Amino acid sequence: MKLTVIGASGSFPGPGSPASCYLVTADGPDGNGGTRPWRILLDLGNGSLGVLQRHIELEQIDGVLLSHLHPDHCMDLCGLHVAVRWNPEGWDAGRIPVYGPAATATRIAEAYGMDPEPGMQEDFDFRAWEAGRTEGLGPFRLTPFAVRHPIDEAYAIRVETTEPGRDGEPVTRVLAYSGDSDTCDGLVEAARDADLFLCEAAYHEGRDDHIDGVHLTGRRAGQMAAEAGARKLLLTHLPVWNDPQRCAQEAREAYVGPLAVAVSGLSYGL
Template structure:
């Protein structure tokens, strides 16, 4: 499984990165048993759609998985709707499955100024998350876990890929925190993950009075240690934060492999 960072900027696009969007690729077979690389998106925040096209044809997106419905995590669905609905040469890839919180279809329609009936239903197949109930997309199994963020539904997503090898199969695990403060569901989602893509939007000292919104680097490290993950990749860092400070905070509570997510970089899980 590979993870390509499309956007990692916290809360809004920055000068070097769109808002949250992560491309996950895994090898498997299609419905006819032929080899296929499956591609899903974890979130599609504002500014991500343009950068995404450097790495994948939009017709090759197999599904979009939304952690929650703040604009920096879903808003570019509106642009993708234009691609599907209004491309003068047609769209032959069918409706794109979109997994998300209840109300995703109405929220996207309202964001675009559309009547929710039919809204974007002709373009996307909207499927509501059910807590801790996995969905399967090709070789990928994705399970949503509830976390702690000021919105009705917010999820961490555990992504497990079972891929063929010359000796059989191998399973790798990626966990994406979405947006959250410390939460039991986050540790549950990240348990024994090979790679933990974890938000760290706050700084120790400056943001201590704010509870239930975001993690600091230190708290992200605590969650990673509690979950016994292999690697910690810090993300969702706003432009006003110093990534070095964030990583230094995380190092005080996590002693494994540690890095900061950078737009355009691909990681093997």
């Protein structure tokens, strides 16, 4: 399994990165007895659709997984709708599965000024998350966990694959994605023993201490990773006014494992 950071800027696009979007790739069945690369997106925030096309063709998207319905995590689904509906050469890839909160189809249709019925349902196969219920898509097992963020539904997402190990025996790889969340049990459970924990750190210690239930600081992200036993921590969702090195230093106060800050365009193997 491979993670490619498309957008890592918090709350809105920055000068060097779109808002939240992460491309996850793993080999899986091609339907003809062989294998092919499967490609899913964790979130599709504003500004991400353009940068995504540096890495894959839009027809190669096998699914979109939305953590919640704030614009910096979902709004470029409107642009993807245009690509599916209005490509002059046609769209042969079929309806794209879109996992998300129950209101996803209505929210996206209204954002584009469409009647929710049928809205974008001719282009997207909308599938509602249920906390703790695992979904299967190609080689991926996808499990949402309810987290603490000021919106009706917000989820951290656990992505698992089973791949051949070096000795030929199957090995499970786990990527955990926080979405947007403050500290909570759901976040720890999503990241339990993960090979890589992609975790937001939108706040700074000392600057944002008066705000509860919205975002993590670097230190609180480190605490969540340590409590979960995550093997690696990748900090993301940093607004333009955050100092990435300060976030990393805060995280290091609570987490002793491998640690980095997400950068748009970089890939990480699991």
